[in-house]
Amino acid sequence: MPFDPTRVDCWIFDLDNTLYPPSTRMFNQIDLRMGAFIENLLGCDAVEARRVQKLYFHDHGTTLSGLMHYHAIDPHEFLAFVHDIDMAPLAAAPRLGEKLANLPGRKLVFTNGDADYAARVLGALGLAGTFDGLWDIHAMNYRPKPEPSAYAGLVEAFAITPETAVFVEDMACNLSPAKALGMQTVWLDLATEWGDRAKDDAAIDLIIDDIDEWLATLADQASLR
Template identity: 35%
Template sequence: MSTAGRVWLFDLDNTLHNATPSIFPHINRAMRQYIEHHLGVDESEATRIRQDYWMRYGATLRGLMRHHGTDPNHFLRETHAFPDLRRLLDFQKPVLHALRKLRGKKVIFSNAPRHYTEAILGMTGLDRHFSAIYSLENLRFQPKPMLAGFRTLLRAEHLDPKHCIMVEDSLANLVSAKKLGMKTVWVSTGLRQSPFADIKIKSVLELPERCGQL
């Protein structure tokens, strides 16, 4: 496969920007409050439910839909409302230069809702580098690591998984990508290694120099 024929599938949060310091705490708090209010449980139980469904299904929403009939669009609007998102952003502008160096089509593949994904891409300038966005809505609320979500994207974009490279911070999602025949890049600062990652990098900034190993 030529480098120009590659298709890069990029996760968003904690792959292209750092959501851990400010954005994830905001979302986690909003999800906990949503669960408290709509399921009538206390803070401790709401936290347990949020974490349990995230671990079991790849997204808290998937568990809420399956076990409680939660309206996904209402949940996503309520839990991803940011009055001042720009202030919470932790983004390295050199990432834009790194993306410019990568030959091939680039697609966003995120478990986040579309309005949030588009806001992040627009505020950072990342939107200029991606030809398509796949968020939770157009994955039919079948988040990574579910294979169904991957297949929805592949069908819609008419892609051969053998031509795709998945760039992710979540190892579970890379396991699914590898099962489908994709190349995989694990974005992680940890020491752990995995056979499901073709290469491991600490930051997307390293990708132009390392992509020759794929």
């Protein structure tokens, strides 16, 4: 079924590489911090740390989940360490606030990061106060997207009617559980090496490559004013 914005009263957005572009290279900073954390934890070199990091990411959805599974680390300690990064690159990101504000209904952030980090990112993007709620890795009980329980918890916590909600995400694999619940889905295809991993075409209603342009198009539609 083609994407129908007139059916939407709840707009759910991923955070990283969705509300800002990967050209800011924010995740490069996080990636390096993850590697340093694993080096310190395991007493290994950078090459082995990266192997472990990517293995856990692919097998468990996030590096954090793998570290918790195999090493029983404190997630708060890990997240505080890896998210201790410079927000300055976000100053050059598109300003989406007005376009998001024009969308009718609630706006939510759904992220595998944590709330403290998300607040810093949103603040740096000029989006503080734009969203009505946030569902983070702590709220998911550390079972991240694309774990179905993460989506079910979001729906229950915010009393979302899936059939009138849309989820916008840069990682295609994270759209399937949303589609299974009845949500409309939008894949932000940024041609990254991870974006199309485990992509299911049947779980995607619309593909876009520029969220700023897409939001501008929605704002121009009289039916959404």
